Amino acid sequence: MNVVPRILALNPNSSESVTQSVVHAMRCAMPERMAEIVGVTCSDGPEGIVTQADFEDARHRVGARVVGNFLGAYDAAVIACFSDPGLEAVRSQCAIPVIGMGEAGMRCALQAGERVGVVAVADAAIPRHLAYWERIGIGHRVVGERALNISVAASGDHVQAFERMLAAGRTLRDKLHADAILLGCAGMSALRGQLESALDVPVIDPCAAAIVAAIDAVNGKAKP
Incomplete structure (x- = not known):
């Protein structure tokens, strides 16, 4: 292991702005002296x-990138997408x-509340999310999801997203x-x-949850 754990945050979509947002959120949650985060x-x-x-x-791109290119360079990897494509x-x-960002975020949300609601980016993603929660055994704690129906890139923009997010x-x-609400x-x-x-x-950011889970896993405090 590196002296300071080196963590890969792999964004499976093509938005560099989303990657920058993920890395910024992770660095805010985890001081740089505790981890080097590479987006x-x-x-x-x-x-x-x-x-x-x-x-x-x-799912196919994540497998090719992580297994094919990055294994020797990092102490842990985070799939920086809420749907956790290719995780298993x-x-x-x-x-x-x-670490799957969706799984880490949900497990953090379940510690913050008994009944978790999810703010999704689009209606099209919700059936996949709900099936995922059932598959990993926590569907009974998820009360539902509501969508913003905007692009992923716009989902962190205050003007475009916040009022929709608040309504959801x-x-x-x-x-x-x-x-508890999970982004x-x-x-x-x-x-x-x-x-x-x-x-x-409580509103849970899956980026912050994922980097904490990654560092805990590297340090042997938890298994991913």
Whole structure:
């Protein structure tokens, strides 16, 4: 292991701005003296991981990038996409810890509340998310998801996203009785604090949750 753990944050979509947002959120959650975080963008990937076709595209790219190019250079890898494309396959082929951002975010949210609601980027992503929660055994704790229906790149922009995010959060809190909210896209991190203040319930950023999980895994405190 490197003296300071070196963590790969691999963004399966082609948005460099999303990669920068992810790395910034991770660095805010984890001081640089505790980890070196390197963001890598799949420049030939889809613009966002929204549809099932996007997910399948990303799943193949993640496997090729992590297993083919990065294994010897990092102490852990984070798949910087809420849908965790390729997570199981990459974990089975890697000796280093591989963290799924969606899984890490949800497990953090389940510690913050009993009933978790998710703010998704688009309606098209919700069935895949719900199936994922069921598959990893936590679907009974997820009260539902509500979507912004904007692009991944716009999901962290205050002007374009915040009012939609607030409306989704209020629906999850007031109508579905969520007592914790999970941001369902890597691009939403910049709005977490403002949303939490407006809703007065815990709002979990999956980027921050993922880097904490990665460092814990490297240090042997938890298994990914």
